[in-house]
Amino acid sequence: MAKTYDYLFKLLLIGDSGVGKTCVLFRFSEDAFNTTFISTIGIDFKIRTIDLDGKKIKLQIWDTAGQERFRTITTAYYRGAMGIMLVYDITNEKSFENIKNWIRNIEENASADVEKMLLGNKCELEEKRQVSKERGEQLAIEYGIKFIETSAKASIRVEDAFFTLARDIKAKMEKKLKEASNPPKGHQLRASEPQKKPTSWLSRCSLL
């Protein structure tokens, strides 16, 4: 069977229970919002193939259970993830505070150079907001990752979020491929070094 895509990216959604991971994923893969959603037990994934700068990219997006208790099981699926969406609920302070724990969790279980992104979901619920946009941005800067506020329900910037993450992974991958084909002369760059730096959106794009 012919390959129907150029790249396959494995992405992961993590964050507290009820922040809307499954809804975000459903919005992205099905372009719908379902109010009768079911909580995630264990792990599941969805697939969507997107077009990115002329390349077909198959996104395999894993959705995990949010409750901390199940982490021992869910972290088994972190391995091999190329991008991770850290999701919190802007109407829930606690879910935002827990992002720190989720980051630690990633550091312990995922590969070091995984692309990360912070998502503040349910952003259409302005009247119930507990976490300001600024605090979200601040936290993202602290960790050197990108940040977007989304709403699965009102379909706000969900596409953006996934496309951004996918583009960053693609850029990183193509850069690696280039380095592999003409290795840098003179001083050797450690492969993981550049990725650890918070690179801006623009600088990434210019590499393409």
Add this chain to the structure above:
Amino acid sequence: MDDIVGDKNAKFKELYNQDGVFLRQAGEMYTPMFGCTGSLYLWEHISDAESKPEVPSRFLEWRPQDFVELKTALDEGSEEWTLIESVKKRCRTSSGNMVKDFLNSIGNLNVCFSNIKSLRCSKHDVLTTFYDGSCELLASFVFPTSESREHFLGTIQAFVRLQPTRRDKSLFIVYDAASPGFKDLEKSFAALDLKTDSSFWSLLKNIKSNPYEKSMEAFAKVTGYVYNSVDDEEHYMAQDDLQRSISEIGDDASAYAVYDIPNCLPMRVDYPRCNPLTREQWRAQLNGEGQLEDVESIKTLIFRGGISPDIRRVVWKFLLGYYPWDSTEKERHALDISKMESYYKIKMQWTTFSKEQEDNFSDFSQRKSLIEKDVNRTDRVLDFYAGENNYNIFSLNNILLTYLLYNFDLGYVQGMSYLLSPIYMLLRCEVEAFWCFVGFMKQVMSNFDYDQNAMKEQLKSMYLLVNFIDPQLSKYFEDHECANMYFCFRWLLVWYKRELQQDEVARLWEVLWTGYPCKNFHLLIGVAILEHERDALMGDNNGFTEILKFINELTGKLDINLMINHAEGIYHQIKDADHLTDAVRNILGIPVAEASGLQSKPEDDRSPRKGVSEPDEIEFEKSIYSNFLSSSTGRLVFLFRP
């Protein structure tokens, strides 16, 4: 058998005599006579004051034909005892009285009637097979005509009762109508909805076409090979033959599986599901006090067929420990009241929290919000829980909050709302649903432990079970990074709740709540599913992701009755397997004695068995006695093993 009659002077009356009976199979010592035709007799001892107690009251005798011919000749001529040659063996005969030497002649096949514990009457032909208490074959005859067999069966029913087994209508348990244990068994079979009073013949004639029967025929071929063959190649041929015969069965063939010879499991036996427990059956078990007379029969019925929806409300309360099984009507009334009181006492503890109290009690308020999020995502597609401001969702919330305070150490963990939903939907009463949920949680509490060790343990057990019954599949999982069986996590955490419709969940759970036929039967349900889907799982070089996807997408596609049926078959295969390991035995809680192999005699292991196993298990085994019998089919398969 050789020394059947110790008393030289014992006198016997002939109850039955038929010429032209073909000996198909019997104990090994009779091998030279397999395939010979002869006469079948049934003798009854005429007791008198002098007769010794060792003399059996009845026995079957089969004499090869040429012997009979000689005897007839002798009858006409000499009155003297004569030595004759018959079928390579020397034997002596006399006309007239039975004497020891005569009976001991190896040329005759003697079966003490009291040793016959079951018999099989094939409806397709006139093959009739007798088994002893350990399901070992005693003798297998082909009658010349169906009338001659009818006559035989009619004769023996003068002193024994033939009880068809529930699962295999051509297999009959032979009860000595005079034995004291008979009444008990009769009762437990009555509970199994068997027509104990209907005549043997109407039952036999009503037998529906039975795939098991066919497999028995196939099996008979195999045993033929076993007895005759000397080299391995022929063993394989026999296996092929068996496979072919099974494939001829048609659609039902999938219920049978023949495994690689090196790890040969006993043949899979089909244990058909039965009708659900009815209101009438339930009522019939209640005595004047409203107390259940025979709990084990009721549980057996539930295990075999579930509960009919109109009495689920009552029976679940017993299954989930809301009412003790031995409670009287009066006691239950008292329980209703006390349980209501204690429920509201616990509930009051959280309903009276002030806002400040809650704010200062973050462990509570966090869990509270988790519960709220979860009940709003629990079975909302069902009408019962659908829509905004649904009162039933509100009740789920109340029950889970009350449980939170009832068991704060455990708290609330995701998944619990799914365990409650079917219970509340059935009972529609907060108090009853709460206590029944408490009962269910007692069984599955460890699934929600913080360390998740119990879940990991179960997943590991699942792997071991798959490995035991289908090593090829477990190897596949191992080679594809799935040996941790995490893809079964959801199945086990909430007992397949997310894979099934609400009525299917109810059926599965009530079956599992009986605790029959073994510990951790819910794991065997999963094993049955995996085995059922094995080709799809291993197809297309599926890896870790494809397997997870495949399993997650089985939701709504499972035939749960079929899976229960397969799981039971698998259980018996495992239990009777020759190579049963301690690890597997421990998972299913199979006592060591229960797992005895070919060698042990039933007399040796049955009495200690009572000591080891739970009384429940013994009752269960007794009431489905046919299990013992059908396992005989498997035992002979062991003979393949090189």
